[in-house]
Amino acid sequence: xxxxxxxxxxxxxxxxxxxxxxxxxxxxxxxxxxxxxxxxxxxxxxxxxxxxxxxxxxxxxxxxxxxxxxxxxxxxxxxxxxxxxxxxxxxxxxxxxxxxxxxxxxxxxxxxxxxxxxxxxxxxxxxxxxxxxxxxxxxxxxxxxxxxxxxxxxxxxxxxxxxxxxxxxxxxxxxxxxxxxxxxxxxxxxxxxxxxxxxxxxxxxxxxxxxxxxxxxxxxxxxxxxxxxxxxxxxxxxxxxxxxxxxxxxxxxxxxxxxxxxxxxxxxxxxxxxxxxxxxxxxx
Amino acid sequence: xxxxxxxxxxxxxxxxxxxxxxxxxxxxxxxxxxxxxxxxxxxxxxxxxxxxxxxxxxxxxxxxxxxxxxxxxxxxxxxxxxxxxxxxxxxxxxxxxxxxxxxxxxxxxxxxxxxxxxxxxxxxxxxxxxxxxxxxxxxxxxxxxxxxxxxxxxxxxxxxxxxxxxxxxxxxxxxxxxxxxxxxxxxxxxxxxxxxxxxxxxxxxxxxxxxxxxxxxxxxxxxxxxxxxxxxxxxxxxxxxxxxxxxxxxxxxxxxxxxxxxxxxxxxxxxxxxxxxxxxxx
Numbered sequence: 001x002x003x004x005x006x007x008x009x010x011x012x013x014x015x016x017x018x019x020x021x022x023x024x025x026x027x028x029x030x031x032x033x034x035x036x037x038x039x040x041x042x043x044x045x046x047x048x049x050x051x052x053x054x055x056x057x058x059x060x061x062x063x064x065x066x067x068x069x070x071x072x073x074x075x076x077x078x079x080x081x082x083x084x085x086x087x088x089x090x091x092x093x094x095x096x097x098x099x100x101x102x103x104x105x106x107x108x109x110x111x112x113x114x115x116x117x118x119x120x121x122x123x124x125x126x127x128x129x130x131x132x133x134x135x136x137x138x139x140x141x142x143x144x145x146x147x148x149x150x151x152x153x154x155x156x157x158x159x160x161x162x163x164x165x166x167x168x169x170x171x172x173x174x175x176x177x178x179x180x181x182x183x184x185x186x187x188x189x190x191x192x193x194x195x196x197x198x199x200x201x202x203x204x205x206x207x208x209x210x211x212x213x214x215x216x217x218x219x220x221x222x223x224x225x226x227x228x229x230x231x232x233x234x235x236x237x238x239x240x241x242x243x244x245x246x247x248x249x250x251x252x253x254x255x256x257x258x259x260x261x262x263x264x265x266x267x268x269x270x271x272x273x274x275x276x277x278x279x280x281x282x283x284x
Numbered sequence: 285x286x287x288x289x290x291x292x293x294x295x296x297x298x299x300x301x302x303x304x305x306x307x308x309x310x311x312x313x314x315x316x317x318x319x320x321x322x323x324x325x326x327x328x329x330x331x332x333x334x335x336x337x338x339x340x341x342x343x344x345x346x347x348x349x350x351x352x353x354x355x356x357x358x359x360x361x362x363x364x365x366x367x368x369x370x371x372x373x374x375x376x377x378x379x380x381x382x383x384x385x386x387x388x389x390x391x392x393x394x395x396x397x398x399x400x401x402x403x404x405x406x407x408x409x410x411x412x413x414x415x416x417x418x419x420x421x422x423x424x425x426x427x428x429x430x431x432x433x434x435x436x437x438x439x440x441x442x443x444x445x446x447x448x449x450x451x452x453x454x455x456x457x458x459x460x461x462x463x464x465x466x467x468x469x470x471x472x473x474x475x476x477x478x479x480x481x482x483x484x485x486x487x488x489x490x491x492x493x494x495x496x497x498x499x500x501x502x503x504x505x506x507x508x509x510x511x512x513x514x515x516x517x518x519x520x521x522x523x524x525x526x527x528x529x530x531x532x533x534x535x536x537x538x539x540x541x542x543x544x545x546x547x548x549x550x551x552x553x554x555x556x557x558x559x560x561x562x563x564x565x566x
Contacts, residue, residue, distance in 0.1 A: 040395060159414055166405045169395050172384050175361045177409035177461065178377065224396040224441050 011249050019143055020135045024241030024259060026143075027202045028211065030150040032233035033157050034195040035216035036226070037188060041168050044213045045099055046087070049106030051196045051208035053083035055113025058130050058200065063120070069142050073149075073197060080193035083109055110205075133204035133256030135245065146198045153194050156187070157230075164188065165226065202241075203256040211237065214263040218270050236266055306381075310373030312337045312496045313358065313465060317367035320353050327353040330367070331521045338494040340487060342507035345517035346540050351500040352387075354517065355467040358498075359384040371465060380409055383458030385468045388450050393443045399453055400438045403428055406460030428459040432486055448479030455486055466490070468499045472506065484510055504531070 011017040038047050057079025058072060065071030083105055090101035117127050129137070138146075157164065167174045167184050174181040192212075199211055219232035244259030251258075313335035320328040328350040335341065343351050356362040358369055360376030361384065371379050383406070403425050404417055411417055417425075429435050432452040437445065445453060451471045458466050472480050487510075490497055498515075501507055507514050508527035516523040516530050518539040523530040536544055 040392075162405075162408045162411065163413070165397070165401075166408050169397065169402070169405065170386065170391070172356075172359065172361050172386060173405060173457075176359050176380070176382050176384050177406075178380050179409060220396065224443070225398075226396045226401075229396055 007250075011246065016136050016138070017245070017249065019138045019140065020245055020255065021242060023135055023138045023143060023146055024202055024245055024255075025238040026146055026150050027199045028215070028237030028241040028259075029234040030153050031195050031199055031211035032215045032219075032237040033154060033230050034191050035212035035237075036219070036230045036233055037164060037168055038192065038212045039216040039220055040226075043192070044209060046084075046102055047192060047196070047212045048209035049087070049102045050080050050083055050192060051199075051205045052106050052113075053109035054080045054193075054196060054200070055110055055130060055205055056116055057113075058205075059113050059116040059120075069139070069145060069201075073145055076197045076200060077193055079109070080196055081190060084189040084193060129204070130200070131204045131206045132254055133200070133202050133207065135202045135255045135259075136248075138201055142201060146201075149194055150198050153191050153198075156191060160184065160187070161227075203259060207256050207260045210260040210263055214260070214267050215240065218263075218267040221267075221270050221274060237263065240266060305372065305374045305378040307373030310370065311335060312339075312372060314370040314373075315358070315367070316370075318354075318357065318364050318369060319366045320350070320357060320362065321365040326519050328357070328364075329520050331517075332367075333515065333521060333524050335496060335498075337496055338491050339512050340491055340497045340510075341499070341513045341515055342511040343498055343500045343515045343517060344502070344504055344507050344539075345522075349518045349539070351517055352469055355384060355469055355498065355500065358382065358465075359467055379465075381462065381464040383461050383463035383466045385451075385454040385458060385466060385471060387469045388447060388474070391450075393445075393450070395442065397442055398438070399429070399434060399440050399442060399445070399456075400425060402442050402453060403456045403460050406457040410462075425456075425460050428456040431459060431489065432456045433482065446479070448475050448482055451475065451479075451483060452486065455483075455490075463495065465496045466498070468497065470500050470502070472499070472501055472503065480506075 011021070035047075038044060054076045057075040057077075060079075061072035061075030064075065086105050087098070087101045090096060090104065091098045094101075113130075114127075117130070163174075163179055163184050166177065166179065167181060167188075171181060171185075174184070195212065196205075196208055199208055203211055215237035216229070216233040218236050219229045222232055223229050240262040241259050244262040245255055247253065247262065248255040248258040311334050313333075315334075316332045318328055318331040319326060331350075331354065343354065345351055353362065357364050358371070358376060359382050360369075360379070369376055371382060376382055404421065406428075407417065407421050407424065411421060426435065426438070429438055432455050434449065434452055434456060437449060442450070442453065454468075454471075455466070471483060475483070487497060487499075499511070508531065513525060514523070514527055514530045515521065516535060516539050522539050523535050533546060536546060
């Protein structure tokens with residue numbers, strides 16, 4: 001028994017692990033809440049694209065702030081908002097469908113980010129951190145920034161729950177109720193952008209979309225009540241963050257991928273159990 | 285700055301209340317010279333008509349005739365290229381009393397809400413920001429469900445409803461919105477006769493409550509039998525009035541071209557069927 005307890009407690013003796021665990025749980029909860037809307041509205045590709053599109057902002061922010069997190073955060077956020085507005089503009093002003101608009105912006109911005117990073121030698125080391133995250137490198141200052149901005153996202157989602165609900169289920173209803181539909185549409189994009197930026201350090205841009213969609217999708221399998229779906233998604237994401245970090249600590253795999261793989265495993269497990277149950281109940 | 289005051293201000297900010305934008309003596313719905321153009325193509329061209337309180341109108345016409353576009357403009361979801369829509373004398377955007385009931389095929393029925401939650405959505409504007417539904421709101425929603433005969437389905441997932449129940453749920457949502465003018469996009473398409481009859485008995489109830497209803501439909505016989513007026517639409521307004529006035533050979537051919545079977549019997553009555561229709565009206 002003592003052995004198991006030691007295994008559980010040992011990571012807590014390292015300050016970087018404690019900070020990493022807090023960050024992983026925080027980011028998981030924020031992404032799961034925002035991600036519930038991403039899943040219900042079919043915005044997974046948009047989320048993935050937005051995550052990749054922040055890379056040039058990250059690069060510039062890194063250069064300007066000389067590695068400090070504050071400027072990096074704001075540059076990344078600004079880039080994400082600019083990218084989502086750009087996607088909206090292409091969709092509205094041309095005959096292309098949204099996924100084409102997303103593809104153009106996403107690939108272009110991501111390429112710009114890689115070009116910026118590769119052209120400056122000192123970046124080379126950190127490229128993998130931006131792409132795949134470095135949750136164990138989280139500082140206390142990062143944690144504060146993550147906590148405050150993540151907290152704001154959670155508060156906004158709770159405060160405007162019924163407005164987001166109407167907008168997601170039936171945008172025309174939102175208009176006939178004379179809600180500021182356009183404002184809430186943009187607000188949701190900003191919330192997705194903030195969720196992405198606070199998750200940069202945990203899972204990185206390449207795996208970001210998993211934090212948005214996988215826990216929410218798993219919860220969607222389990223319940224058909226939206227508040228319960230959000231709560232379950234948050235719990236699954238937080239648990240994945242903790243389990244993933246433990247795996248990363250003991251097996252020494254990259255932390256971001258360990259967290260995402262845990263999310264995926266939980267999804268497959270839930271899906272498998274449900275499929276098995278449905279098959280056995282239809283047989284009986 | 286003062287955070288609490290901001291929250292209070294936001295709480296006080298509500299959408300226009302029922303009846304506020306209703307000008308005394310104005311028509312329920314007045315459409316004049318309405319055109320909607322997408323590039324070079326007209327979806328609606330120079331449509332004008334006037335509608336009184338409590339009237340029940342069938343909007344008929346082939347696919348792509350502009351029925352959905354007309355509804356979207358009346359609801360204030362889309363802006364006209366020219367012309368004007370006045371509801372009780374004011375622009376649609378100033379009203380919360382216009383309900384648009386979507387085609388059932390355009391709704392995500394897997395969305396994780398139950399019937400009560402979906403109907404409560406009709407009251408979100410009235411509940412106001414940062415407020416939860418009051419006991420009065422819950423009572424109102426229960427009443428709306430009773431009107432459409434769905435009290436026993438209040439906790440049912442929306443995905444588990446039959447087509448007729450889905451349609452009645454939308455009517456309940458429009459009632460929860462306290463709508464004066466309901467725009468129903470093909471509510472009867474795909475429903476069996478008993479389900480259609482349930483809808484019609486609710487429509488009778490709505491007429492008694494002086495609710496004005498526009499229904500897009502493909503069933504020309506039903507339009508003639510069960511509605512006060514028929515609006516024949518194919519980009520232009522080809523006729524607006526009683527079945528006798530509207531269902532003339534020339535007008536119908538103008539609207540439908542070859543997509544309509546016309547049989548002239550001995551006493552000159554036309555037997556008609558719209559053979560072009562499928563699920564989507566646009």
